[in-house]
Amino acid sequence: DIVLTQSPATLSVTPGDRVSLSCRASQSISNYLHWYQQKSHESPRLLIKYASQSISGIPSRFSGSGSGTDFTLSINSVETEDFGMYFCQQSNSWPQTFGGGTKLEIK
Amino acid sequence: QVQLQQSGPELVKPGASVRISCKASGYTFTSYYIHWVKQRPGQGLEWIGWIYPGNVNTKYNEKFKGKATLTADKSSSTAYMQLSSLTSEDSAVYFCAKHYDYFDYWGQGTTLTVSS
Numbered sequence: 001d002i003v004l005t006q007s008p009a010t011l012s013v014t015p016g017d018r019v020s021l022s023c024r025a026s027q028s029i030s031n032y033l034h035w036y037q038q039k040s041h042e043s044p045r046l047l048i049k050y051a052s053q054s055i056s057g058i059p060s061r062f063s064g065s066g067s068g069t070d071f072t073l074s075i076n077s078v079e080t081e082d083f084g085m086y087f088c089q090q091s092n093s094w095p096q097t098f099g100g101g102t103k104l105e106i107k
Numbered sequence: 108q109v110q111l112q113q114s115g116p117e118l119v120k121p122g123a124s125v126r127i128s129c130k131a132s133g134y135t136f137t138s139y140y141i142h143w144v145k146q147r148p149g150q151g152l153e154w155i156g157w158i159y160p161g162n163v164n165t166k167y168n169e170k171f172k173g174k175a176t177l178t179a180d181k182s183s184s185t186a187y188m189q190l191s192s193l194t195s196e197d198s199a200v201y202f203c204a205k206h207y208d209y210f211d212y213w214g215q216g217t218t219l220t221v222s223s
Contacts, residue, residue: 032208034208034210036210043213044202046209046211049208050208050209087152089152089209089210094166095168096154097154098151098152098154099151101151
């Protein structure tokens with residue numbers, strides 16, 4: 001199985017900061033990497049598909065980059081509504097797997 | 108609009124079975140995969156398996172073979188997941204999600220508590 005390792009586990013930031021969240025795959029997955037946001041007691045929400053493609057309705061401050069094994073989710077000027085958990089997911093091979101998540105919290 | 112409406116919370120005894128439902132609306136149910144995902148409290152997401160309602164083909168994570176059984180009813184656009192021989196390790200929130208390589212729509216989640 002492909003292992004996705006997200007770092008850091010927790011990121012403490014101030015509203016207005018620019019942040020970068022990392023997701024590293026145990027083998028190359030091309031661009032078959034997707035990002036989700038999950039707030040407490042809610043379902044995950046798709047933010048970015050195929051590493052860098054935007055999703056309708058998602059604020060433009062969210063962007064993704066990377067290919068192969070290293071991927072980054074960037075949030076340009078974090079807002080208070082952005083705090084929560086972020087997960088990456090790979091669809092390159094079965095079983096499709098998720099990263100362990102990064103918790104974005106208010107400093 | 109696309110919606111996936113899951114059944115309510117369940118409290119069941121160890122050793123029992125439970126069936127969770129996921130009713131789809133707003134799209135052609137038979138044209139997209141429905142996946143099931145497990146999330147234990149404070150933990151990450153774990154893929155259980157998928158069902159393609161168009162031909163009811165299924166695929167399971169090896170870890171969940173024998174534990175989960177996926178079915179679908181085209182007439183009601185509802186997908187089901189049955190979990191058997193329940194233990195405390197099965198206590199979790201279970202999500203269904205519509206899938207197109209990525210998970211674009213999710214159900215609200217069903218909380219399963221296994222306790223005597």
